[in-house]
Amino acid sequence: MKRFMGFRWLMIMLLLGGCASQQVTMAETPTSPQQAVIVSNDFEDQKTGDWMARGDGTRIAISDAAAHSGKYSLYVSNRSANWHGTQIDLLKKLQPGKKYGFSVWVYHTSASPKKLIITMERIYNGEKGWDRIGEVMVAPNTWVELKGEYQVKPVKVEELVFYVEAENSSLSYYVDDVTISQVK
DSSP, rough: HHHHHHHHHHHHHHHHHHHHHHHHHHHEEEEEEEEEEEEEOOOTTSSOOTTTTEEOOOEEESSOOOOOSSSSSEEEEEEEEEEEEEEEOTTTTSSSSEEEEEEEEEEEOOSEEEEEEEEEEEEEEEEEEEEEEEEEEEETTEEEEEEEEEESSOOOOOEEEEEEEEHHHHHHHHEEEEEEEEEE
């Protein structure tokens, strides 16, 4: 009986010790806003999905020449204007009044650093406009995260097209690991 009580005491102490350390761990973990993922593309299925070419003559294709993670990315080429690139229609995916976080990994093989930009083309209450979400200078042969947040206005929304563009109108580039999340 004494042996059973010692075992029981040991189990209680281990159980309490485990709970105490778990509480400390939880208390030390910083809290971050919860996010609901709306769009997630890593192109590993070798499909462009909802992504489309933006601008006459622009081409998009799945490529294994460069990837941020995995083996594949989306290659954007044959551009002739800075707003040409790749786009995705988000009208049915984003809600008026909500805030969203955007993350896109970009890469190019040009000889010098180039500016890449993420933009939302939108129509609010019949008025068309373009809102820059983020921009970043990208060194050659380097994957860089291009990110920002965007608040959809709480009005009548007729168009929401998110796109990746480059300041240099002829730059070809790669896009990978795209995530669009609702920020709560």
